[in-house]
Amino acid sequence: MHFDDRLATVLRHRAASARAAKTQFRQLLDLLGERPQAGDPALKAAAYLRLIALAEMIPTPERAAIVGENGWRFRNPELVRWFGEAHPSIAGAALYRAQLTGEEWAELIPRLPIRARGFLRHRRDLPDGAVRVLDRLGVSDRALPQPIAAPPVQPAEDLPAEAVDFDDVEPLVLPQSQEEAAPPSDVEPEPPVAEPEQATPTQAEPSARPEPVAAPSAPRPAAEPSGRSDGIRALVERIETFRKARSPQSRDGDAPTLPLAGLEEAQPRKQLDAFSFGTNSEGRIDWAEPEIAPMVVGLDLSQRREGDAASDDFAAAFANRQPVHELAIALRGADAIEGDWIVDAAPRFTRGDGRFYGYVGRFRRAVAPVDDRAQRSADRLRQLLHELRTPVNAMQGYAEVIQQQVFGPTPHEYRALAASIAGDSARILAGFDELDRLARLETGALDLESGESDFAAIARAQIGQLQTVLGPRVARFDARLTDMPARLALAQNEAEMLGWRVLATLAGATGAGENVALSLDLDGEQVALRAQLPSKLVQADNIFASEVRAGGGTLSSGIFGAGFSLRLARAEARAAGGELARAGDSLVLTLPLLTVSDALPSPADAPDRAAG
Numbered sequence: 001m002h003f004d005d006r007l008a009t010v011l012r013h014r015a016a017s018a019r020a021a022k023t024q025f026r027q028l029l030d031l032l033g034e035r036p037q038a039g040d041p042a043l044k045a046a047a048y049l050r051l052i053a054l055a056e057m058i059p060t061p062e063r064a065a066i067v068g069e070n071g072w073r074f075r076n077p078e079l080v081r082w083f084g085e086a087h088p089s090i091a092g093a094a095l096y097r098a099q100l101t102g103e104e105w106a107e108l109i110p111r112l113p114i115r116a117r118g119f120l121r122h123r124r125d126l127p128d129g130a131v132r133v134l135d136r137l138g139v140s141d142r143a144l145p146q147p148i149a150a151p152p153v154q155p156a157e158d159l160p161a162e163a164v165d166f167d168d169v170e171p172l173v174l175p176q177s178q179e180e181a182a183p184p185s186d187v188e189p190e191p192p193v194a195e196p197e198q199a200t201p202t203q204a205e206p207s208a209r210p211e212p213v214a215a216p217s218a219p220r221p222a223a224e225p226s227g228r229s230d231g232i233r234a235l236v237e238r239i240e241t242f243r244k245a246r247s248p249q250s251r252d253g254d255a256p257t258l259p260l261a262g263l264e265e266a267q268p269r270k271q272l273d274a275f276s277f278g279t280n281s282e283g284r285i286d287w288a289e290p291e292i293a294p295m296v297v298g299l300d301l302s303q304r305r306e307g308d309a310a311s312d313d314f315a316a317a318f319a320n321r322q323p324v325h326e327l328a329i330a331l332r333g334a335d336a337i338e339g340d341w342i343v344d345a346a347p348r349f350t351r352g353d354g355r356f357y358g359y360v361g362r363f364r365r366a367v368a369p370v371d372d373r374a375q376r377s378a379d380r381l382r383q384l385l386h387e388l389r390t391p392v393n394a395m396q397g398y399a400e401v402i403q404q405q406v407f408g409p410t411p412h413e414y415r416a417l418a419a420s421i422a423g424d425s426a427r428i429l430a431g432f433d434e435l436d437r438l439a440r441l442e443t444g445a446l447d448l449e450s451g452e453s454d455f456a457a458i459a460r461a462q463i464g465q466l467q468t469v470l471g472p473r474v475a476r477f478d479a480r481l482t483d484m485p486a487r488l489a490l491a492q493n494e495a496e497m498l499g500w501r502v503l504a505t506l507a508g509a510t511g512a513g514e515n516v517a518l519s520l521d522l523d524g525e526q527v528a529l530r531a532q533l534p535s536k537l538v539q540a541d542n543i544f545a546s547e548v549r550a551g552g553g554t555l556s557s558g559i560f561g562a563g564f565s566l567r568l569a570r571a572e573a574r575a576a577g578g579e580l581a582r583a584g585d586s587l588v589l590t591l592p593l594l595t596v597s598d599a600l601p602s603p604a605d606a607p608d609r610a611a612g
Contacts, residue, residue: 007031007043011050011406021057024050025066033073045397046406048082060087068093077104084116092119102127109133272336274364278348281357283318295334301359314343321347321356328366340366378439385432392432396425431559434568441571448575451491452594455527456482458492458499459520466507469555473512481520486527487594490576501569502529502580502589505562509534509550522593526578529589537562538585544570 010028015021028047055063067083067090074080074097083094095116100108106129109117120126120134275296278287283302287293302318317324324345331337345361402410402418410418440446463479470476488495510516517532536550537543540563548563558565569589570580578591 007047008406011043011046012408015054015057018057021054022062022066025054025058025063028054029067029072029079032079033076041393042397042400042404043406045394046401049394049398051082060089063087064089064093068097072097074098075100077108081108081111084112088115088119091116095119096123102129105130106133110137272365274362276360276362277345278360279345279358283315283359286358292337295337296331299331299333301329318359323347324359324361331363342366378443378445381439382436385436389429389432392425392428396422396429399425427559434558434560434564438564438568438571441568441575446575448494448572449491450489451494453488453490453492453495454485455488455495455499455529455591456484456486456520458496459503459529462496462499462503463518466503466555470507470510473510475510475512475514475516477507477518478515479518479520482522484522486520486522486591488527488576488591489594490591494572494576498569498572498576499529501565501572502531502587504555505565505569506531506534506537506587508555509536509562511535523590525595526590526592530583531587531589533582533585533587537587543582543587 007028010024010031013020013024015024028051032044032047032051058066064087074094077100080094080098080100084091086094096119105127109120109130110133117134117137120130126134272292275289275292277285277289277296279301280286283300285296285299285301288296302315304312304315313327314324314329317327324343327343328340329343330340341363342365343361343363345359347356348358348360349356399418399421401407403415403422405415437446460481463477463481467476490498506516506518511534514534516534519530521528521530533543534550537548540548542548543563544567545563546560546567548566549561566580566587573580573589573591576591578589580587580589582588
C-alpha cells in the first residue's frame with residue numbers, strides 16, 4: 001500500500017535562507033498545483049500557511065517570476081483562486097498559466113475578484129463555458145472589432161433606379177416633383193423674355209427672390225433621350241410608390257398624404273439594458289444618460305413605497321450613506337424603463353469638507369424575475385458564511401498541525417491550547433452549517449432527503465438516552481408514547497436530526513427537579529409530538545427568537561441558543577410537510593405519516609394457489 005507523503009516531507013524542512021525559501025516555494029507550487037486529491041485537509045492548510053510565510057521572504061517581482069515559469073501544473077482550482085487574490089503581477093502570472101476544465105472555470109470565475117477576472121480577458125485558449133461566464137459577468141472588452149469599411153457612395157445622378165434598395169430608403173417629401181417642374185415634351189416652351197437689369201439688393205432689401213437662371217437658348221427636342229432627368233424621375237416615382245404602399249392612408253384610396261401625417265405613429269424604441277445615473281442629496285435622480293434622462297430625472301429613489309421591500313433597502317442605505325450592491329428595484333413609468341432592475345451605486349462626498357451630495361451608480365436590467373427580500377437576505381448570509389469559513393478552516397488546520405506535531409516536537413501546553421482552538425473552530429463551523437441550513441430551508445433552496453423511517457422508534461430511543469443525562473439533575477421526561485409505528489417519508493438521518501434537535505433543546509432547558517410531560521400519538525394521517533415547555537422557555541414571548549437562550553452544561557442547544565435551534569427544527573418540519581408551533585405552555589410537532597396503499601395479492605399468494 002502506497003501513500004503520498006511528499007507534502008509532509010516538504011513542510012518538515014525550514015527555509016532558513018532566501019535561496020531555500022525560493023526552492024520550497026517552487027516545491028509547494030509543484031505539489032499543490034496538481035488536481036485536488038484526497039488527503040489531509042490540515043496538511044493542505046499548513047501548506048498554504050507556509051506559502052504565506054514564504055511570501056514575506058521572497059519579493060513580489062521574484063514570486064511573480066517563479067509563478068510565471070514554464071513547467072508548472074496549475075490544475076488545482078483552489079490554488080488558482082488563492083493566487084487570484086494575491087498581488088496583481090502574481091495573479092496575472094497564475095491565471096495565465098492555469099489549465100482548468102470548462103466546468104472548473106465556470107465555477108471559479110464568479111468567485112474571483114473583479115481585477116483577476118480582467119486578466120482572463122487576454123487569454124484566447126479558454127473553454128467556451130468560461131468565455132460565456134465572462135461575457136455574462138461583463139468581462140467582454142477583449143479587443144475592439146475591426147471597423148467595417150463602408151462602400152463608396154455613388155452620386156445620385158449616376159445611380160440607376162434598379163440598384164436602390166427601397167427597404168432602407170426613408171420616405172422623401174419633395175416640394176415639387178421633377179415631372180411637374182419640367183415642361184411637357186409636346187408643348188412648345190414660351191420664348192424667353194429679357195428682363196430689365198436689376199440693381200444689386202441693399203441691406204434693407206434682402207434677396208427675396210433667387211438669382212435668375214439663364215434660360216436655354218433653344219427648346220429641347222421631344223425625341224432627345226432624357227438621360228439624367230429620366231433617372232431622377234424614375235427614382236422619385238418609385239420612392240413615392242413605396243411611401244404610398246407603407247402609408248396607412250393609401251389603403252383607403254390614392255388621396256394625397258397630409259404634410260404631418262405619420263407623426264402620431266408610435267416609433268419603436270430599442271430595449272434599454274443599462275444606464276448610468278446620479279442623484280442629489282435628497283435622493284432624486286438629477287442626471288442620467290441623455291437618451292434616458294427625460295424618463296428618469298426626478299424619480300425619488302429614497303422614498304419608501306408600500307409593498308416594495310427594495311425601496312426600504314435603498315432608503316435604509318441612503319439614510320446611512322452606505323453603498324448599494326446588486327439591489328433589486330422596480331421602476332414604473334415609460335415603456336422603456338418599466339420593469340425590474342438591478343442597481344449598484346455609491347455615495348459621493350465633497351473633497352473639502354466631506355459633505356454628502358448624492359449617489360452615482362448604474363441600473364442594469366434584471367435577467368431573471370426579482371427575488372423577494374427573504375431570498376436576497378439568505379443569499380447575502382450564505383455569501384458571508386462562505387467568506388467566514390476560509391479563516392476558520394485555516395485556524396483549525398494550523399491548530400491541528402501544531403497539536404499533531406507536524407512541524408516537530410511541541411510542548412504539551414501548546415498542544416493542549418491547539419486542541420482547544422481546533423475544538424472551538426469545529427463548533428464554529430458547525431454553527432455556520434446550521435445557519436446555512438436554516439437559510440436554505442426557509443427560502444426553499446433545500447429539500448429534506450426522502451426515504452422511510454419510524455419516528456416513534458426514533459423518539460423512544462432518544463428519550464431513553466436523554467433520561468440518563470437528566471437523572472443526575474433529578475429531572476426526567478414523563479413520556480407517554482404510542483406503541484404503533486409512525487412511519488414518515490423521511491430518511492432515517494433526517495428524522496433522527498429533527499427529533500434530536502427538539503428533544504435535546506427541551507432537555508437542555510429543563511431545570512433541576514423539573515419533570516416535563518411528553519406524549520406521542522397518531523392523529524389520523526399525522527403523528528403529533530406534544531411536549532410541555534420547561535419553565536425557562538415558558539417565560540419567553542417568542543420561543544423561536546434568537547435571543548432565547550437556555551441550557552448549557554452537558555446538553556447544549558448549539559452556539560446560537562435554544563431559540564435558534566427550535567427555529568431550525570420548525571424549518572425542517574415545514575420542509576417535511578409538518579409544523580412546529582407553540583400551543584399555550586406546550587410545544588407541538590406534527591409530521592405527515594407515510595401513506596402506503598395496500599398492494600394487491602400476487603398470484604402466488606392467492607388462496608387457491610396456497611391451498612394447492
